[in-house]
Amino acid sequence: MSDAHAPAAPGTGRSAAPGPLDAAELRTLDAHWRAANYLSVGQIYLMANPLLEAPLRPEHIKPRLLGHWGTSPGLNLVHTHLNRVVKARELDALCIWGPGHGGPAVVANSWLDGTYAETYPDVTRDGEGMARLFRQFSFPGGIPSHVAPETPGSIHEGGELGYSLTHAYGAAFDNPGLLVACVVGDGEAETGPLAASWHATKFLDPVHDGAVLPILHLNGYKIANPTVLARLPEEELDSLLRGYGHEPVHVTGDDPTAVHQALAAAFDRCLDRISDIQRRARSDGRTDRPRWPMIVLRTPKGWTGPHEVDGKPVENTWRSHQVPLAGVRDHPGHLRQLEEWLRSYRPEELFDAQGRPTADVLACVPEGPRRLGATPHANGGLLLRDLPVPPLERYAVEVDKRGTVLHEPTRVLGGLLSGIMAATAERRDFRVVGPDETASNRLEALYDVTGKAWQAEVLDTDEHLAHDGRVMEVLSEHLCQGWLEGYLLTGRHGLFSSYEAFAHIVDSMVNQHIKWLRTARRLPWRRPIASLNYLLTSHVWRQDHNGFSHQDPGFVDHILNKSPEVVRVYLPPDANTLLSVADHALRSRDYVNVIVAGKQPSFDWLSLDEARAHCARGAGAWEWAGTEDGSREPDVVLGCAGDVPTQETLAAADLLRRHLPELAVRVVNVVDMARLLPAGDHPHGMTDAEYDALFTRDKPVIFAYHGYPWLIHRLGYRRAGHPNLHVRGYKEEGTTTTPFDMVVRNDLDRYRLVMDVIDRVPGLGVRAVALRQAMADVRTRHHSWIREHGTDLPEVADWTWSG
Secondary structure, three states: OOOOOOOOOOOOOEOOOOOOOEHHHHHHHHHHHHHHHHHHHHHHHEOOOOOOOOOOOHHHEOOOOOOOOOOHHHHHHHHHHHHHHHHHHOOEEEEEEOOOOOHHHHHHHHHHOOHHHHHOOOOOOOHHHHHHHHHHEOOOOOEOOOOOOOOOOOOOOOOOOOOHHHHHHHHHOOOOOEEEEEEEEOOHHHOHHHHHHHHHHHHOOOOOOOEEEEEEEEOOEOOOOEOOHHHOOHHHHHHHHHHOOEEEEEEEOOOHHHHHHHHHHHHHHHHHHHHHHHHHHHOOOOOOOOOEEEEEEEOOOOOOOOOEEOOEEOOOOHHHOOOOOOOHHHOHHHHHHHHHHHHOOOHHHHEOOOOOEOHHHHOOOOOHHHOOOOOHHHOHHHOOOOOOOOOHHHOOOOOOOOOOOEEOHHHHHHHHHHHHHHHOOOOOOEEEEEOOOOOOOOOHHHHHOOOEEOOOOOOOOOOOEEOOOOEEEOOOHHHHHHHHHHHHHOOOEEEEEEEHHHHHHHHHHHHHHHHHHHHHOOOOOOOOOEOEEEEEEOOHHHOOOOOHHHOOOOHHHHHHOOOOOOEEEEOOOOHHHHHHHHHHHHHOEOOEEEEEOOOOOEEOOOOHHHHHHHHHHOEEEOHHHOOOOOOOOOOEEEEEEOHHHHHHHHHHHHHHHHHOOOOOEEEEEEOEHHHHOEOOOOOOOEOHHHHHHHHOOOOOEEEEEOOOOHHHHHHHOOOOOHHHEEEEOOOOOOOOOOHHHHHHHOOOOHHHHHHHHHHHOOOHHHHOHHHHHHHHHHHHHHHHHHHHHOOOOHHHHOOOOOO
């Protein structure tokens, strides 16, 4: 067993060990660290006898041992020293725990600082509460083993690695008084998103933003392998981090006294440097990009745990990653070794007879909201203010005659976003992020109000770069996602604009955010935060110029697989419906909203008032587009969702009106995709009665959909009319071609839709054979025309709504 728990030298004078801590500070910091380590081990192993008032027996041990010990002592060390500087310097601080599987450590520290008992009053800060704390960890009906939403002081779920540092910067943006410490695990540091995150210093404004202090914790191992950065010589690692633009301060060792002194000195040096950077920027007007400090902390994995188990080395090896001593209930030797391990922390010095932490343990703990477990920045809804969205009337387009005037919907939306940027100029709590596509996506009106955040070199040929910009562009979807998540979780608002096909890059990240929101909604102490809003544009049907590589509408499918209480998907068909949807999404709380809208010119169908009413319904019949007279059910329903499918559907309805005027056609447009689900499956879902009234129970439904057609079948497969549902959508047919050829290639064009109607309305196939043949002939002529002229057929290119 390690002797790593020996207390510092007694007394109140200066310690003999070099460093900033006197003997009393060294003693109390070490006491806090030992207490946190003891509590971490107890959570993994114990379900009774928390203070070891009796010898350990098998029944005191959990039947299933779950959790991660290896990273916990390092996290406890960092937490202890953060307590010291936060208290001494009266800092407002937040910590992001990258090795989130070290959940025992973060839970232990929030219990020590009192926030856990304040959040969960039954888990009191005494022996009885300690017993509950231990039993609930990784136990049925308890809490997860990771740093989860249930953990006070956390905004970061560490189950999936790679995102801690981008979350930290997101939290720091527009938070000038906040220090965001971020522990980066060395396994996590091997991921692509984390590697890109080191560049976030090029976007951090020392005037208007807070500071991020990365703490790269090198304990040498992942689950079963060494880590790359830990095996680099210090000189090579130092050069790498300096090349990223950081100023590393190295702390290395396995002697507690020396490490305490060195880490305290490192924190003091880094925080002094941060204060100097901010002073020079805020008071002296310095605009050169600073080299921000960071800490590189090398300590043994599983430090203070068992040296060996069954003759094999454990401490400072990968074997300490999870549970160093397995089968404790059934292995007397392991049970004895566990008791020795726990007693080596000398709990009788750390907790009084009632199990309460002693004065030495709590000496370094800050008070009130400065405690890391109590910071309001980790419960962003406490700080959130309503977003001042200007009246939509300022930006709406006039619709005097439907389907005759074209606007670029996202350009219209850009005006609204610019208005929000202007309205939040003083309070600075709204940002737009995207991977180098803001202007490409027609949102450049934002630049009338703010520039693009940028701290690196600026050339004369550059445009719209600004130190204090609130538009953020970097060609990493991971960074955009992480920045925005950190920003939202700490109480602000924002929008992520992306090409539709490349939203998939953050599939896994949005999974974790959705899970976080779903869990947080069940915790009454977590206040609602602003929704994560995606604008997916440059979409599949207007990526004919970039070609097949840029065509993929499947992000919607991915999102609609997730928790129905959290996810929302909107496909506005024109500019005014986009404004209405965006207004709703930007004001909403605790959702992930996906809005798919085009940036290319498209027809205006609805006035603003009509758009608002239609969006409130989520799906509805457009009586002006159909040929129903109200005396009978329609012969066929033309359904549509998405801007291009809507245009093709209305063009098909126009053809049917002219060539088959006796046919009763109903046109149904869907804005809110969740409306197609049953009411019991999603809060926005329709009852069977509502669905049947809109789509009928037995009439053919030809549905033109923006994405993969099977999604519509999945959403409606239990409806009575599903056997009559025929869906056209994207079927992986794409290339560099004309806009109309894209829909022809995927059988979503107006002529194909008319043919579908003829094929599926009973008796119509015989009566309308000539019309069907004419529709097929146009498609054939189309193929020849585009190959000769390079443009679409005149009757397509020049078409307008004539209803």
